Structures are given as C-alpha cells and as structure tokens.
Amino acid sequence: xxxxxxxxxxxxxxxxxxxxxxxxxxxxxxxxxxxxxxxxxxxxxxxxxxxxxxxxxxxxxxxxxxxxxxxxxxxxxxxxxxxxxxxxxxxxxxxxxxxxxxxxxxxxxxx
Numbered sequence: 001x002x003x004x005x006x007x008x009x010x011x012x013x014x015x016x017x018x019x020x021x022x023x024x025x026x027x028x029x030x031x032x033x034x035x036x037x038x039x040x041x042x043x044x045x046x047x048x049x050x051x052x053x054x055x056x057x058x059x060x061x062x063x064x065x066x067x068x069x070x071x072x073x074x075x076x077x078x079x080x081x082x083x084x085x086x087x088x089x090x091x092x093x094x095x096x097x098x099x100x101x102x103x104x105x106x107x108x109x110x111x
Contacts (some may be wrong), residue, residue, distance in 0.1 A: 004068065006041075006047050008044075008070060009041075009044075009067055009068065010041055010042040010043055010044045012062070012066065012067055013042050013060070013067070014042040016060045017042070017060070023035075024038050024042060027059075030059055031052065031055050041056075053068075061085070061089040
C-alpha cells in the first residue's frame with residue numbers, strides 16, 4: 001500500500017523551488033499563501049489541500065504523480081513528451097533557440 005508522505009512531497013517541492021531560484025517567501029506569494037505556511041509544507045510540518053497541491057504542481061511545472069509518488073515525469077512520458085514539457089516552461093526566446101538547435105542537429109544526422 002502506498003501512503004502519502006508529506007515530508008517527501010516537501011523535499012520535492014523544495015528542490016524544484018530552489019531550481020527555479022525562488023525563496024520560500026516568494027513561492028508562498030506566487031500561490032497566494034504566507035511564506036511560513038509554504039515553508040511548513042516544505043518541511044513536512046503540515047499538509048495542504050488538493051487545490052494547493054494542484055496549484056503548486058502547475059506553478060512549478062511538475063506532475064501530481066511526481067509530487068505525490070516521486071515518479072519522475074520522464075519515467076512515464078518518454079523522451080519526446082519530456083522535451084515538449086521542458087520547452088513549455090521556457091520563455092519564447094529560449095524555446096525558439098532550442099528548437100532551432102534541434103532542427104540543425106537532426107538535419108545533420110539524418111542526411
């Protein structure tokens with residue numbers, strides 16, 4: 001039986017928040033909550049509503065499966081979907097640059 005481990009969920013949230021370059025206070029503001037509440041979630045001291053969990057997943061670009069179960073997105077999506085997911089979190093300039101690099105690379109290896 002799989003159980004909900006809020007400390008592990010908090011670790012995954014903290015890791016992603018740091019990758020995004022945000023403080024706990026900033027992440028709390030992004031989801032309309034106090035920084036202390038968000039930090040309590042990260043530290044496993046309190047749970048959260050399903051709505052808050054969904055909002056965090058959306059803001060951080062993470063799947064609910066990953067947050068709750070620790071199943072990496074690439075383990076279930078496959079490489080093409082993973083690339084699309086990664087690009088969807090980039091700004092337009094970065095996304096266009098990555099797509100152009102991929103086109104050049106594919107054209108060179110498919111000749």
